[in-house]
Amino acid sequence: MRTAYQIAVPLLAALCGWSPAGAAVRPADQPVRHFPFGVYWPWERTAGIARNAGVDSWTFVRQTCRLLKQEGVDTIWLVNIGVDDTKRLLQITRPLGLKILPGLAELEPRNRPETAAVKVDDPDSLERALAYYRRTIPTIVEAIGDDRSGVLAWVLGDEPTGGAVVLLEEMRQLFAAADPGRPVLTVSMWHTTPEVIDKTRLMTLCMDLYPFFGPRSPNGPHTPEASTAFYTNNLQKMVEAAGRDGRVGWVMPQCYGEVWGPWELRADGTGVALPGAYWHWRMPTPAEVRWQVWEGLRCGVKGVLFFVLLGNAQGSPGAQPVEEASVAAVLIREPTPVGPDALLDYVGRPTEQFRAAASLFRRLAPHRNLLRRLRPTSEELLTANGAAVGCFQDPTTGVHYAVVVNRDLAAPRTVRLTPGAGIGRLDDVLAKKRLPLRAAGEQRAASMRLAAGEGCLLKLLR
Template sequence: MKLRRSSTVQVALTLTVLAGIVLAGTGAPCAGAQAETQAPRRAEGAQTQAAEASNEDSQDPDPRPGSVSDVFPFGVYASGNGPVPTMAAAGASLVDQIDTLCRDLRAHNFDTVWINNLSSEFLPLWLAKGREHGIRMVPQGGGMPMYLLNQGWWEARWESAIETQVKPFYEELAHKHRNDPSLLAYSIVEEIPPDSPFFPHIADITRRVADIDPHHPVIVLYNRATSAERAVREIQPAVIGYDCYPFFTNSRSGPVSHHAQRSYYERQIARFSRAAASIDAQLWIMAQSWGRTAASDQADPAYRGMRPPTRAEMRYQVWAALFHGARGIFFYAYASNAQPNRQGYYDEHFLDYKGQPLPHYDEAARISRRLDPVKPLLLRLRPQADVEVVYWENLEQLHGRTFVHELTGDRYLMAFNADVEKEQPIDLEFGYFPHYLAATDHFHDVLSGVSYEGRDLRNVVLPSGSGRLFLIGGPEAWERHLAWETTTGNNR
């Protein structure tokens, strides 16, 4: 099964649009009457194993689910009914594919799968493997009633179906899986426009599920800031998800220069960040791991559309998101079909069309491991302009922002190098006034513990696309930081 947005962007790339515009479209997974009555072809044994996993769920639930606000997910988007296409082509069962995916993600320090186009009968299989391997799941269906549709066969039926099918389905799902520690959230639809008729129904379903299962929220993955802003007003979700892919190859489709890509990516994330912050929702970013590779010399470059990010661009996507307050990172996507598309290009993600890992997958793993000690801290930091310590930035690509710890009240500086080609020093000018810095304040690197005076930070160089986090204050602030760290299990 194709990943949903591959086909969406493929259609969008045939259009001539201004650089930087968001490619629209809901990318609905299926619109025919068969979506309601026929499940996709099953891998051998999957139905029986799904039933066994379902029975296991209902008989012995784990009573300790975690709250979404206490989790910093680092995950990937993957197909629910065939997550490893090369294995599926070789005849591997669905359960073996899920097991291989989960093992591979753990080896790369990933902890979450955003499962798309999922047949609901296979959710118990995913949750069982999640419990086995320590992977959390964000299930997203492939059609009604698990995924909202109002196209094709559903065009005249969707509204009544929401009342008679979708709402009962999600209430039952919440009752059944509310105690499952491998469940993180329920994704009900993605990429809806701001005038979608679904908004009031999503609000109602969100409230219904929260009454049954307060730990696992109903969420939506948006690709337009105007949609997220409407969601904040009318739904007030616990999580705002945003998918954004900046690395285009053709200016008729999107930004191609680094400056344009930065403008597109960061301006949109900033709007999503403001929307999420207005209701203190988690901001999860779905960043780009995909691109297209020509299957032959005859492939027309005009149809390539997207290129895979470099290692530095992987770092850039993550740190730009963190700089704007993101509290979760995902990548689109894990793998796609082993066959080229009609334009003669392979869609490649973390795995290439042969099922082999690409270099930016290894870089994502390195980033996740590097962030592990500060992921709990990132969940507690909020950007706060009225205590900003940065007076000005001396370099175009080097940025600084002050965050405040919501529990201790201490300030933290995040420095971020947006240059994806060169390392840059932390050349920031700090204000030493009562509302900026005291003369005794230092900058303590939260990873190494090394303490710097403000002027000494210019000697610290950030690799291309990277960032670093510093506690601001004297020795007593550092002691508070260490004491708080011990409450998260991060003992130095």
């Protein structure tokens, strides 16, 4: 058994960038170079949705992977999947050109006593967990074998807290030894992301942000102003913190709804909250889906993966009414349609939210390498009335770009775009056209019509 000093010193060395004599701390990996447009797939929901669709699970998986590929999704984040199913899934995804981010059941800290019980101030509990991972991680890498060329990065855990955060850095080093050169990452909640940044050398960070709570919810933002501010402020903090030492940030936006208590599922895929239920999260509108992607780009994220691909296979009309006093004032009193609860419905059919995300992914995909390269700049090279602007530079060419986002999630806006000093031309990158600049007082400006929650990527030429 290692002493507290023997455990703490290597971990401290990894976090602080120094090593005592004789200690070998593996350097940080490289950030993921690929810009993913992806979805989060809870593997345990697959069988139920497949049954509803009238097919076996693996037929459903093949059909869904083909759908994702056709619709512009290129990366699948998985959770609660085992090694054997991962190997079988890779036989489907690799030929399609889909990358996966496997959150293996064998690795998830909360899944077994020796890893779930880690306490920051208990060296023995940490040693027991590390003994498990020293055995398991090399075995997993060997079991996946050459198929791991289809693995974009290994997922170390889902929303880690407490002792699980301490494990991340040790797990990173074990993977660096077992599968050199392949990145690792986790997805963290907005309020634990600073701890993940401080206590690990993970170079790719992913934060899940779910800004659309149910109407009048006391548990989170539920007005357009509060929801957009919550999303933007937390993204900006993550991207800024990540960028200080060469890391990159991904976002896992919201595309789901959640009802506590009784609810039923209609044949058309619409969920209906029943009396006594509490509407905790509401499904975003297609405009809000688009906005989450564009606002992520404006804030400088380098990957977008929506939560969640699959929802519930059936309703819970017999569930007990919610009795929590804190939500008593907002409980459902009459049957209330709440829409779908995932990107695909209970039989695997695309929802309008999926169509909105997929359409935007397809438009952005040809520019993924550019989006991955762009670096924020403090220069105010473009202003836009009624819209938010983020300015960037491509370090390989020196050319400047701007992401402009309509902050109105309910209505289209005609936005006036005014170039800054020295900018004489604006090109719409996605539309592949030059925007005409016309005299506007002492300046020249262009105008653009943006749908609700829509954005654009502009090339700024001098």
